[in-house]
Amino acid sequence: MTALRDTHYMRQAIGLGARGLGRVWPNPAVGCVLVRDGRILARGWTQPGGRPHAEAVALAKCDARGATAYVSLEPCAHHGLTPPCAKTLINSGVVRVVTALTDPDPRVAGRGHAMLRAAGLEVVENVEATAARAMNAGFLMRLEQGRPWVTLKLALTLDGRIATATGESRWITGPEARRMVHAMRARHDAVLVGAGTARADDPDLRVRGLGITHQPVRIVAAPRLDIAVHGRLGISAQEVPVWLLHGAGADAGARQRWRDAGAELLECPANPDGLMPDETLQILGQRGITRVFCEGGGHLAASLLRAGLVDELVVFSAGKMIGAEGRAALGPLKLAHLHDAPQFKLDAVRQVGADIVHIWTRGTA
Template identity: 60%
Template structure:
């Protein structure tokens, strides 16, 4: 199952709206077993992992290890349970069930009805971490949100003048590009676009599937020269107020996603519902401070990744998180520490929302 999980991670950021599943086919032998097939969900979500693992092999009597309950419904491809049954596998070991109502136990029931031995729950916690975005989209109608903060030792993202390039070093920035590549989309607010005119693409990582670039702007009151200049290279989606005319952006190739407003700002809950409806499962938010505060305040941030540099900017600098209106520590969102790692001259620390992946 460890190999299947590792294979499934190859699909992170590449297979939405489908889950990033891995599958390994093992034939029993005197030494315990021999891998005869392996697969992971292909870019764009098809073919599925089981189909790829079974391709061109004789799997009769073999055991299939798969990280998610095999699908049991007809969509653009036939059900994976049918492929496993047709291959005459004798056993299927599953990490975790699929909450999609079209599957949700039906895949397991069909396999067992066909006389196949099924075991479920092997390394389930790891599988739920890997596929949290897909699981959240099905169960909570929203994608997983990772908030990235690159700040000074005292939590500032820019000097008093607005200068912010570069607080962290090149190794940290390269790590951020790898994290972008492992998400379906990169999200920023209009203030970040006005201040930095970013491209938000993945660079220095070879040929990769570019994430969707998303800008949250209630009034679309920003320029976006670099985002528009690269629109044929990576998609651009705009989350804006429903009463805002986005046609000039659409004419240049952007996708318009009208959202509800809270005052003059985007309602973060409605925005996440709209992004889930569009198929996204994993969103990497890179600021700014107001957008980060709104997502945290709405309980929508699942993981925080901080890159902290050994530089101090003082109270005059721009804080990494905007005002949240908190009066008590008990009301502040809390996260569990997952890892702390040195990245070049900086420190990366990763935190996860408590109980997010509880089974």
């Protein structure tokens, strides 16, 4: 019975933590539920910017003496801008702490659990660990591999085209699918497109129509910085951050024009094919980005797929046909054999308005 209760409340904590996705980087998105005698006393989740932490938010709402704290990640054990959450839990009078994951951050890495046990609290670990790992995949990826989690979104006709031969692409999918895309943007730290998409579509890349105030960082991979500064990104760069990823050979005048517009420039290693994707993502990881939502175009998407750096694939399929003269979703993958093709495992399929969305994760199909 205790195990069932622990699972029930931990699922709530993980769900609460998800509210912080896209808002708390480089920190993890954590949820906390305080329970005593079968009654929820308070709930909390990590606040925008990463402070205060979920435990502090929940504890500030109630008298937690004698309670159990359900936390979706091991409480921190180090002094930062705030005291360690493990110490705060001890001082609050809770008698039991249930967690989903050990925090791989070297400053924590089991020390929070050890601190709680040393103070005499009962500690239960690894409750709903798989769900918690999936929710905080970006935070964990950055700590464990140095790069953000990458979601690639494609909006296609049934024959796999993203635009007509003339470049017309608005709109392949319907309003319900586009609204879902905006919700996905909001759960990521950054939205990424290639220079070709920036030139062809003049995108804004902000979250619209959901009534939220926070915005992801807008990033363009433009090796030569050959995109117009007077487009929508340049005009709004002082309102919402714009980062430009470029190579060493980018024109000095273009660099200065974009800096004057308010964009931040990040020089990345490049080769004749463009920016080197692994090294570029490592640079984003160093800047604290944990989750990237890539919206193309074909060259950028292909480079990420070739390098094995797409962790999640979200494909919207619309009931339209364009034909062979239309623009393909991906650039060349340079495959010699079918078994070399990137493979993904289907996670979910559902109808969204008149369209279908299918979600895949990296792995063996």
